[in-house]
Amino acid sequence: xxxxxxxxxxxxxxxxxxxxxxxxxxxxxxxxxxxxxxxxxxxxxxxxxxxxxxxxxxxxxxxxxxxxxxxxxxxxxxxxxxxxxxxxxxxxxxxxxxxxxxxxxxxxxxxxxxxxxxxxxxxxxxxxxxxxxxxxxxxxxxxxxxxxxxxxxxxxxxxxxxxxxxxxxxxxxxxxxxxxxxxxxxxxxxxxxxxxxxxxxxxxxxx
Amino acid sequence: xxxxxxxxxxxxxxxxxxxxxxxxxxxxxxxxxxxxxxxxxxxxxxxxxxxxxxxxxxxxxxxxxxxxxxxxxxxxxxxxxxxxxxxxxxxxxxxxxxxxxxxxxxxxxxxxxxxxxxxxxxxxxxxxxxxxxxxxxxxxxxxxxxxxxxxxxxxxxxxxxxxxxxxxxxxxxxxxxxxxxxxxxxxxxxxxxxxxxxxxxxxxxxxxxxxxxxxxxxxxxxxxxxxxxxxxxxxxxxxxxxxxxxxxxxxxxxxxxxxxxxxxxxxxxxxxxxxxxxxxxxxxxxxxxxxxxxxxxxxxxxxxxxxxxxxxxxxxxxxxxxxxxxxxxxxxxxxxxxxxxxxxxxxxxxxxxxxxxxxxxxxxxxxxxxxxxxxxxxx
Numbered sequence: 001x002x003x004x005x006x007x008x009x010x011x012x013x014x015x016x017x018x019x020x021x022x023x024x025x026x027x028x029x030x031x032x033x034x035x036x037x038x039x040x041x042x043x044x045x046x047x048x049x050x051x052x053x054x055x056x057x058x059x060x061x062x063x064x065x066x067x068x069x070x071x072x073x074x075x076x077x078x079x080x081x082x083x084x085x086x087x088x089x090x091x092x093x094x095x096x097x098x099x100x101x102x103x104x105x106x107x108x109x110x111x112x113x114x115x116x117x118x119x120x121x122x123x124x125x126x127x128x129x130x131x132x133x134x135x136x137x138x139x140x141x142x143x144x145x146x147x148x149x150x151x152x153x154x155x156x157x158x159x160x161x162x163x164x165x166x167x168x169x170x171x172x173x174x175x176x177x178x179x180x181x182x183x184x185x186x187x188x189x190x191x192x193x194x195x196x197x198x199x200x201x202x203x204x205x206x207x
Numbered sequence: 208x209x210x211x212x213x214x215x216x217x218x219x220x221x222x223x224x225x226x227x228x229x230x231x232x233x234x235x236x237x238x239x240x241x242x243x244x245x246x247x248x249x250x251x252x253x254x255x256x257x258x259x260x261x262x263x264x265x266x267x268x269x270x271x272x273x274x275x276x277x278x279x280x281x282x283x284x285x286x287x288x289x290x291x292x293x294x295x296x297x298x299x300x301x302x303x304x305x306x307x308x309x310x311x312x313x314x315x316x317x318x319x320x321x322x323x324x325x326x327x328x329x330x331x332x333x334x335x336x337x338x339x340x341x342x343x344x345x346x347x348x349x350x351x352x353x354x355x356x357x358x359x360x361x362x363x364x365x366x367x368x369x370x371x372x373x374x375x376x377x378x379x380x381x382x383x384x385x386x387x388x389x390x391x392x393x394x395x396x397x398x399x400x401x402x403x404x405x406x407x408x409x410x411x412x413x414x415x416x417x418x419x420x421x422x423x424x425x426x427x428x429x430x431x432x433x434x435x436x437x438x439x440x441x442x443x444x445x446x447x448x449x450x451x452x453x454x455x456x457x458x459x460x461x462x463x464x465x466x467x468x469x470x471x472x473x474x475x476x477x478x479x480x481x482x483x484x485x486x487x488x489x490x491x492x493x494x495x496x497x498x499x500x501x502x503x504x505x506x507x508x509x510x511x512x513x514x515x516x517x518x519x520x521x522x523x524x525x526x527x528x529x530x531x532x533x534x535x536x537x538x539x540x541x542x543x544x545x546x547x548x549x550x551x552x553x554x555x556x557x558x559x560x561x562x563x564x565x566x567x568x569x570x571x572x573x574x575x576x577x578x579x580x581x582x583x584x585x586x
Binding site: 056057060061062063065066191192193194195196198201202 | 410426
């Protein structure tokens with residue numbers, strides 16, 4: 001039996017962070033659903049805050065420091081991705097966008113993705129639909145229909161029986177189903193692999 | 208093994224005093240660096256080619272011709288010649304002319320250029336970078352090797368009965384390197400023709416170089432030019448030296464922190480760990496440079512970048528003194544003692560001439576002006 005891998009990316013800035021809390025709950029719900037179907041699951045949590053300097057350096061130099069390279073490989077090589085950002089000024093925060101700007105445009109094609117966001121008010125909740133979802137659509141990821149937003153009242157309303165818990169479980173089921181239906185990831189792409197012959201280069205294959 | 212310097216030709220403010228050299232000063236500084244390279248016993252000077260500020264070297268053969276007239280031994284090269292946006296016909300002509308004037312002390316390195324807006328100024332499109340490099344170089348090779356060329360391609364107007372003049376010196380085209388940071392297609396191109404491959408090896412992790420050189424060596428053998436370890440490899444490198452390594456770090460840091468390309472990003476310490484940049488004593492540069500061999504094998508050419516980021520000319524000339532007096536003599540001896548007998552040195556005009564069995568002066572005219580008679584296509 002293969003182990004299904006889930007990358008869990010959180011762009012929360014405070015520690016502890018409600019964004020990380022939501023990410024963990026989405027990851028647990030997805031893992032429980034996969035385990036229920038007899039799959040083994042490996043979670044790969046990624047706190048972007050820990051890589052903030054390397055992310056900026058990569059944007060400036062064009063290459064990742066080794067710890068960030070490993071994170072990028074873990075994320076692009078996972079079977080499924082849970083991506084959670086705080087909403088700042090009506091969109092994902094800069095750290096979240098900067099990290100995904102470093103992901104090759106083809107690296108998440110066909111990959112099962114679940115989106116989540118946190119914010120100071122529920123009035124930000126549609127940022128999931130007008131900011132996060134279009135970005136992953138551009139990356140040709142397969143995004144679960146349910147995206148989960150957690151506002152302050154969701155946490156104060158209790159996470160066990162409240163509406164947030166129900167949304168998390170529904171989202172986890174959707175992502176688990178997408179992961180189960182997809183072939184295991186073949187790992188991150190090798191940027192140095194030669195994918196063409198010189199004859200093709202020389203004679204008529206269009207660039 | 209050949210050692211030398213390569214220069215980008217940037218005009219950059221000196222961050223320690225806010226002074227920006229004029230274009231005239233920078234151009235004269237570049238040629239002074241070239242003359243100094245010969246004086247201190249280096250083998251190669253290579254200039255970049257750029258067509259946008261803040262860079263000055265838009266006309267490499269003009270500069271290299273000037274240097275050729277004032278030097279005796281120095282090999283003149285480029286880093287890089289833009290095979291994408293230059294007309295390959297003009298490259299064939301310009302570098303053959305330079306070859307004659309420099310008595311064969313010429314080779315060149317092909318590169319694509321990574322600045323999108325430059326391409327349309329020359330009627331091209333950066334999205335065609337690889338196809339342009341492939342097609343233009345294939346034509347360039349023919350122009351140097353065939354006296355009369357009929358040609359039709361995708362990017363340039365067709366040629367009928369065209370003869371590029373002057374013909375290469377002694378009928379031997381200049382040796383060509385192909386430079387790239389991370390495009391496997393370029394390593395493949397170099398391997399296909401049995402040309403040299405030059406890994407940029409500055410500003411980027413050593414891992415890029417290891418992978419690219421590995422691919423080039425493997426494909427060089429695949430195409431039957433020799434065994435993988437006989438492929439012709441060149442590397443860049445970036446150094447700043449003082450006798451005392453702490454002095455080197457202290458003096459270079461403001462230039463590093465404000466440098467184009469990587470400034471305002473990683474710290475000097477991070478960048479020296481992540482890339483081949485070495486800031487320290489001559490002995491540290493020797494040790495680090497000898498270590499390059501561990502991940503690329505025995506190689507033929509080492510070029511150092513010593514003059515960017517606004518460093519004043521005086522400082523650059525001091526770097527060249529240290530290279531010539533303390534670093535390169537040791538590297539020469541060490542690398543040579545490590546090189547197996549079957550691994551060749553970098554080709555030169557003399558070695559290519561010997562391999563061709565002597566020179567052939569192949570002056571021809573596509574169509575005789577007087578008789579209108581077409582020539583035989585002499586080979």
